[in-house]
Amino acid sequence: MNVNTLEKDIKQFVDAIDVRMDAPLADYTYTKVGGKADVLVFPRSYSEIEKIVAYTKENDVPLTILGNASNVIIRDGGLRGVVIILTKMNEVKVEDNKITAQSGAAIIDVSRVALDASLSGLEFACGIPGSIGGALYMNAGAYGGEVKDVLEQIVVITDTGERKVMTSEELELGYRTSVLQNNNYIAVEATFALEKGDQTAIKAKMDELTFLRESKQPLEYPSCGSVFQRPPGHFAGKLIMDAGLQLTRIGGVEVSGKHAGFMVNVDNGTASDYINLIKHVQKTVKEKFDVSLHREVRIIGDSKE
Ligand code: FAD
Numbered sequence: 434m435n436v437n438t439l440e441k442d443i444k445q446f447v448d449a450i451d452v453r454m455d456a457p458l459a460d461y462t463y464t465k466v467g468g469k470a471d472v473l474v475f476p477r478s479y480s481e482i483e484k485i486v487a488y489t490k491e492n493d494v495p496l497t498i499l500g501n502a503s504n505v506i507i508r509d510g511g512l513r514g515v516v517i518i519l520t521k522m523n524e525v526k527v528e529d530n531k532i533t534a535q536s537g538a539a540i541i542d543v544s545r546v547a548l549d550a551s552l553s554g555l556e557f558a559c560g561i562p563g564s565i566g567g568a569l570y571m572n573a574g575a576y577g578g579e580v581k582d583v584l585e586q587i588v589v590i591t592d593t594g595e596r597k598v599m600t601s602e603e604l605e606l607g608y609r610t611s612v613l614q615n616n617n618y619i620a621v622e623a624t625f626a627l628e629k630g631d632q633t634a635i636k637a638k639m640d641e642l643t644f645l646r647e648s649k650q651p652l653e654y655p656s657c658g659s660v661f662q663r664p665p666g667h668f669a670g671k672l673i674m675d676a677g678l679q680l681t682r683i684g685g686v687e688v689s690g691k692h693a694g695f696m697v698n699v700d701n702g703t704a705s706d707y708i709n710l711i712k713h714v715q716k717t718v719k720e721k722f723d724v725s726l727h728r729e730v731r732i733i734g735d736s737k738e
Contacts, residue, residue: 434494434514436471442492443472443515446484451475451521458511458734461518463503463562465655466704468511468734470497475521479588479596479621482517486619487594489515497733498619500564501539504571504657509704510735519566522621527552531585533624536566540573543625548639553630554583559639560646562658566620570613571729572606576642581606588622589613596621609662609729651689654697660711661694661726669726670694673714676721683710708732 440454452474458467476482489496495514499505502518519537526533527550534543540563544555557578561568569587572580584601591597605612613620646652661669673679673693681688685702688710689695696710715726 434471434492439472439494439515442488443474443485446488447474447476447481451477456516458502458507458516461499461502462505462507463501463655464506464657464702464704464707465698466509466702466707467502467505467507468509468704468737470512470516472515474515474517476517476519477521479522479590482590482619482621483594483596485515485517486590486592490592490594496617498566500537500567500570501562503562504567504730506657506704506707506730506732508708508732508734509737512734517619519564519621530627530629531624532627533622534565535622536564536569536587536620538565539563540565540568544639547625547627548632548635551630551632551635552627553635554578554627555625556635556638556642560643565623569604569620569623570611571609572611574609576645579606583625583627585624585626587620587624589618589620592617649692651691651695651697654689654699656689656695656697657707657730659694660696660714660728660730662729664724664726667722667724668694672718672722672724672726676714676717678714678717681710681713683713686710688714704732704734705737 444452456470456473458470459465497512497516499518522535522537524535525538525546540558540561544559547555557575561573568580586600670693678688679693680690684706685700686696686698686706689697718726
C-alpha cells in the first residue's frame with residue numbers, strides 16, 4: 434500500500450478539504466489517546482462512502498469507521514489505510530412521531546430534536562456522547578433505556594458498497610451488541626419511532642438524568658465511559674471499588690476515584706497505559722472475586738514499535 438497513491442486516489446472521490454494525511458487520532462478520541470491515521474476522511478454523502486468502500490475493497494486497503502470515537506481506544510501506532518469519521522453527515526429530520534438521523538449526528542443532538550418536537554423515547558440518550566452510528570453498533574443505553582426500544586430501521590452500506598435497509602429486528606440488538614459488530618456494514622441512517630409526549634415532562638426527565646450523570650461520572654477528564662460490561666449478577670464499578678483499585682494509576686491513566694467503572698486520562702496518558710491498566714484491573718478482580726470483566730470499549734489499531 435503506497436500512502437501517496439492512496440491520498441491521490443481518495444481525493445478523486447472526496448473534496449481535498451475533507452481529507453487529512455498522517456492525522457493524529459488523539460485529536461478526535463474522547464480518551465485523547467491514539468496514534469495517526471494514514472488517511473483520514475470526513476465524507477459528506479452516501480455516494481462518497483460507497484466509492485471509498487468499493488476502492489478500499491478492490492485495492493485491499495484497510496478501512497475503519499468512526500463516529501464520535503467515545504467508545505474506542507486506538508493503539509499508539511494508529512490505523513493503517515483509510516479511516517472514515519462520519520461526523521459531517523449529521524442531518525436530522527422529524528416527520529410526525531418519527532425522527533430520521535444520519536449516522537454522524539450526535540445522539541445527544543437527536544435527543545434534543547426529540548425534546549423540541551415533544552417526542553418521548555430518547556430521554557435516556559440525552560447524555561451519551563456517541564454518534565447515531567456508534568449507538569447502533571453498541572446498542573447504546575442508559576438508565577433503563579436503550580436504542581433497541583425506539584429504533585425502527587436503519588440504512589447501511591454493505592461491504593460490497595450496496596445500500597440497503599435493515600429493520601431493528603434484523604440488527605439483533607442485545608446488551609451492548611448488534612449484528613453490525615459481526616459484519617463490515619456501515620450504518621448511514623437511522624429512523625426512530627417515538628411517542629407524542631409532554632415537553633415539560635420530557636425535559637424534566639432529561640434534567641434528572643443529566644444531574645445523575647454529572648454527579649456520578651468524572652466528566653471533567655478524558656475517558657471512554659464505562660470500560661467494562663456489566664458482569665451477570667454484579668456491577669463492574671462495585672467490584673473494582675471493592676478490590677481497592679480506585680486511583681490505581683499506570684502512566685497517565687487512572688481508575689477514577691469518582692466512578693470506579695471509568696478510567697480517566699489525567700496526565701498525558703497513552704493507549705498503552707489504558708490497555709495495561711485494563712489488564713491489571715481484569716486480573717485483580719478475577720483473583721479477588723473470580724469474576725471475569727469483559728470490555729465494553731473497543732481496542733483497535735497498531736501497537737507502537
Ligand atoms: P465510536 O467510538 O466512534 O465507535 C465505536 C464502534 O462503533 C467502533 O467499533 C466503530 O467502528 C463502530 N461504528 C461507529 N459508527 C459506525 C457506523 N456508522 N457504522 C458501523 N459501525 C460504526 N455508552 C452507553 O451505552 N451508555 C452510556 O451511558 C454511555 N456513557 C458514556 C459516557 C462517557 C463520558 C463516554 C466517554 C462514553 C459513554 N458511553 C456510553 C460510550 C459511548 O458513548 C457509546 O458506546 C456510543 O454509542 C459510541 O458511539 P461513537 O460514535 O462514539 O462510536
